[in-house]
Amino acid sequence: MSSTPRAPGGATSRRNMLFGTAAAGAALFAAGCTSNESNESAEESGAAGVADDKPGKKVTIGFAGPQADHGWLNAITTQAKKRAEKYEDVRLEATEGSNDNATQVGQIDTLINKKVDVLVVLPADGKALTQAGLKAMRAGIPVVNLDRVFASQKAYRCWIGGDNYGMGLNAGHFIGEQLKDRKKAKVVELAGVDNLELTRQRTKGFDDALKSYPNIEKVARQAAEFTVESGQSKMSQLLRAQQRFDALWNHDDDQGVGALRAIEQAGRDEFLMVGGAGSKRVMQAIKKDDSVVKATVLYPPTMAASAIDLARALGQGKGIGGMAEFEIPASLTLYSAVVSKENVDQYLPIGFT
Known part of the structure; x- marks a missing residue:
């Protein structure tokens, strides 16, 4: 599990189910991550080019996380890979995962050298891997920092994680x-x-x-x-x-x-x-x-799937819809919903093994 900054109804569709099950926090994410670029003006479209399930510009996403030696971490990797498979226009370059900082830095370097379009990183240690995030950003590769936050906001374009x-x-x-x-x-x-x-x-x-x-x-x-x-x-x-x-x-x-x-x-x-x-x-x-x-x-591992959606939108210069702003928020904190007997059927589909 991982440290988190103190933040700088059942769904009917696949996308709504994934975001809705993370309750209010994920709903905020689904409502409005937008990129820095727009394919059409606000006057023409009312939004900054909204991403949907239809195939668009092909995007290569690099994914680097820690070793999946814990149920939650294994779910993170699974969520990221399954989400990427849903899109014809996404190719995922995933590393083996490591809890050794030096090894993970090397894996991120490899992804940078492959010139991926966007990088999603759940660092084994956010502070120790900050330089890797900075290197990617300087290379023009936007970074989605997943859960364990880097020590500098310059090391990522957007942070998304739990509370x-x-x-x-x-x-x-x-x-x-x-x-x-x-x-x-x-x-x-x-x-x-x-x-x-x-x-x-x-x-x-x-x-x-x-x-x-x-x-x-x-x-x-x-x-x-x-x-x-x-x-x-x-x-x-x-x-x-x-x-x-x-x-x-x-x-x-x-x-x-x-x-x-x-x-x-x-x-x-x-x-x-x-x-x-x-x-x-x-x-x-x-x-x-x-x-x-x-x-x-x-502490929803669906955040990894959300990070893939965010990375895809970044790579395509599109938003995810709903908010007035054209820019991706600096941070997205997911809600920690309580699952009890009254609502367990709603949340069972995202329970991890």
Whole structure:
């Protein structure tokens, strides 16, 4: 998972489904990314040349991301590739992916040397790969910075990603509403990797939400590592330390697999569990409604598909329609929707495995 800047109804069509499922944030994106160029004047068309599914100018998009060693990261790569395949006019040049900064820099250099039209980059480390983004921009290749933000805005034309603070905030409010009538309610938190900004933002959002519920106290917090093994180990520690609590906020659905193992082994079921990111496994558990899992807060990997749409529009000198401005926004923060039993059928199609 990755750090995010604090931001400089079912759909009927394929495009609307992809953007609509990311709720308000993605709807903003679908409503109006426009390029710096226009094929017709505003007076003639009312828009700056809107991209659609019809084949247009051929565009080669370079895609560079980290190694897909996590369910969410694998979904990012899958979303990007599947989205590119939908377009006859898009050719995707995708790298193998690497968590080694030097290797990823080399992969981006290769894409630059191939003279791709647009570059989509989810850096393993945004700060460490800033120079790679700058190099592409200086070479005249616009960069769509996906999720993990570069250290300089000069390194990308547009940033699109998730809202880590919003994840924690919405998880906290969901739990708060479930427990608002319970006296002296207790909650615990199974966080992600503590030295990552994303983890700190998720915790801050959660803590800020709980301030609205004076009857609720967060009594324990453990940091895991976004892995099944760490989730099981750290959840076991929480369960041993806390004989009773009312709710658990787990930052990541992958580590939640291990957390659920620990919960089942301990025979505990007195609390509700809210996950994070939006895996298909968790959504299915929510739908089945026979475990402690009652909700998950999205960190939608559909952002990668949206990045491909944005890159295609950039390469064709077109917009995506709806906004009055002709320029692509500098940043697009997706909304962290809460998926519960009431709306899980809507979101199941974008749950990742």
